Amino acid sequence: MSNPAKFYQVSRKVHKWSGLLLSLIFMFVAVTGLLLVYMIPLGVTDDIKMGKDASPSQSISMDKVISIAISQDLPGVASVEDIFRIEYRPSANIYQIRFNNSQGLQLDASTGEVLSKKQDYSTFLITLHDGSYFGNWYRFSFLTLAGLSLILLSFSGYYMFGYPLYRRLKTKNKTSNLEV
Structure with a gap:
């Protein structure tokens, strides 16, 4: 068998087993x-x-938030x-606060009035999606492995697609050269 x-x-x-595992x-x-979408x-x-309706310059301070x-x-x-993230949304003029325990809070950015207080599982989903829920060992091992493997899968897939085409073209050229 040729190289x-x-x-x-x-x-x-490699393509089959890495694809199955990953x-x-x-x-x-x-x-x-x-x-998340x-x-x-x-x-x-x-x-x-x-x-x-107010300008961003009229927003309350972060300490107040x-x-x-x-x-x-x-x-x-x-x-x-206990705060996971604070987002300022200028189009709605609100601060959206997400807590580590899946609580959510929305405040009017200019008055500080509480607009909504509700369970918010998006923080949990975000940490699952980016791997931080499991810790840095997961993010830097599994997700790095997944990214590199996706590159490997792409190249092996291109090769598996391209090699038979190359062989057919090579065989076709040999056949047409023999007929002449």
């Missing part, structure tokens, strides 16, 4: 990604409320360390 044919056989095996990681990332229609997160967020007597929220 290209051996490489083709090895490429098929399909679980790809499926997990795809499912959590789809849930459709989290509002599925009711996983709260709809964006609208704050009073944190103070209001912590003072809401939400279960499991006692300090700034």
Whole structure:
């Protein structure tokens, strides 16, 4: 068997087994990604409320946002360390606060009025999707492996697609040269 044919056989095996093993990681990332895309229609997160019409320069300070967020007597929220993320949404003039324990809060950015206080599982989904829920060992091992494997799968797939075409063209050229 020629070297290209051996490489083709090895490429098929690598493609098959790495694809089977890594399909679980790809499926997990795809499912959590789809849930993130459709989290509002599925009711996983709260709809964006609208704050009073004001310019960003009229927004309350971040210290005030944190103070209001912590003072809401939400279960499991006692300090700034319990806040996962604070987002400012200028189009709605709100601050959206997401807590580590799947609580959500929306504040009017100019008045500090609480517009919504609701369970918000998007933080949980985000941490699942980006791998931070499992820790850095998962992110830097499994997700790195998944990314590199996707590159490997792409190249082995291109080779498995291109090699038979190359062989057919080569055989066709030999046949046409013999006929002349």
